[in-house]
Amino acid sequence: MDSTFSYNFPAIRGVQANKEYYVAMCPLRIIPKIFLFDEEEIPPEHRSQRILNKARIPEMTSYIVDNQHDYVFSSITASIDGEIKFIPYNNDSTSNDLGQLRIALDARFLINDGQHRRAAIEEALKISPELGNETISVVFFHDEGLRKSQQIFSDLNRHAVNTTSSIGILYDHRDQLAMVTKEIIATIPLLNRYTDKERVSLSKNSPKILALNHIFNTNLKLLGKSKGDEITSEEDKFLREFWIVLCDSITEWNMVFDKELSPRELRSNFIVGHGVFIESLGLVGHYLRNYHEHDWTSYIYKLSKIDWNRSNTGDWLGRAYNHNGRIQKTSYTIQLTSNRIKQLVNLPLTESELTLEEKFFQGVV
Structure with a gap:
């Protein structure tokens, strides 16, 4: 894959259930650009998220904008449908899981967990563009055809317990x-x-x-x-x-x-x-x-x-x-x-x- 025609992220490679996944730091400014928001583009059988609750977005946006020095957002989890390649920085067994994740420009990204964070980030950037250089961690799973996206969403939320x-x-x-x-x-x-x-x-x-x-x-x-x-x-x-x-x-x-x-x-x-x-x-x-x-x-x-x-x-x-x-x-x-x-x-x-x-x-x- 030509790096000139790909998204390139510094990333850490991990393994779960004998399958590789990747954790990357993504600048906030690219979050609204690469992650699919309009799920009308996705066949219904592969849609994984709840319907976006737009009433939550203003509060989350205000949280970011009003607390720019101490806001905290957890990772976004996303599926990638497209060609990817992980290139280790070196072949040393102690550090070969550190490298660059290349994702084809025509790949599709689907958020499994974090759609409201993504929407709030988009709105916050309109108010405070200077936030664009800050980062959020994204966990990527390779999912050709987005066939596993619903199961990933289900598994991520299976044991979630809301605080009182x-x-x-x-x-x-x-x-x-x-x-x-x-x-x-x-x-x-x-x-x-x-x-x-x-x-x-x-x-x-x-x-x-x-x-x-x-x-x-x-x-x-x-x-x-x-x-x-x-x-x-x-x-x-x-x-x-x-x-x-x-x-x-x-x-x-x-x-x-x-x-x-x-x-x-x-x-x-x-x-x-x-x-x-x-x-x-x-x-x-x-x-x-x-x-x-x-x-x-x-x-x-x-x-x-x-x-x-x-x-x-x-x-x-x-x-x-x-x-x-x-x-x-x-x-x-x-x-x-x-x-x-x-x-x-x-x-x-x-x-x-x-x-x-x-x-x-x-x-x-």
Whole structure:
């Protein structure tokens, strides 16, 4: 193969399942040019990827552009349909897997894993062309006719396990609200001891009371924010005060902290050990912040007088849990639980909340 009429990549050769594959460093500027994006060009029987979720692209693009000094992208995996040749830099047995990978110019490339990264790179280059000289690792598999592309995609994703949202928050050092949430947990002894920072739901035998994502989602509701939004110093201050007052006000939490009640007993007998409760308080707190800026703490302290027991069916059945006794956390049940809490601390319901209450009593929700 004439190197003048080929793509040439410095590469490392490896072997899996007795077949060679290659890892190369590709400049970002060539990623949109060589990798097939419009899969209309590929026969349906050889298409391997999911349909591109275009809604993901702006967020991924912003991630690259806004973090040009510390973004991280994992490798793209691609199949090559066409002539290739690997030329070692030398024949020494200790280094003959280092060399140059030559790929014919008329070869076809099909991404098996990384189509959204490829699309985000293309958009990022339009905004910041200077990124073009940076590189991303690409794992190449030789696949004549692209016959194995679907199996490669299936195998790559067979054992993939998505991280929980709690771990995502725990490891996020960019999102401002995630950082504040973790600081709040670290500085309040009750939360620090009884928050599970990895799981999104707690088993009946968990030694914890809340999950990190419950607290984060509650903070979003308290501020009326979306993930990634900036927060002001005043909002930061409110969140910290809110959690201090709340932890002082939930009697059952403090009974767990004082070893008078186990987390298991808490979850079995009270709704305050579940995400539906804490996130409903996010809605209550948001209302208080908007309409009771100077006396909101007095309403939170009233929570200590409420009967949170599951046996209190008049208040919580159909809201925090269903007729089978199973806790249910949906946008409707969170709002319905919030409505009841507001009524119990003598707060008026908004027009939309009253409408939901009417539907609730009519059995519509």
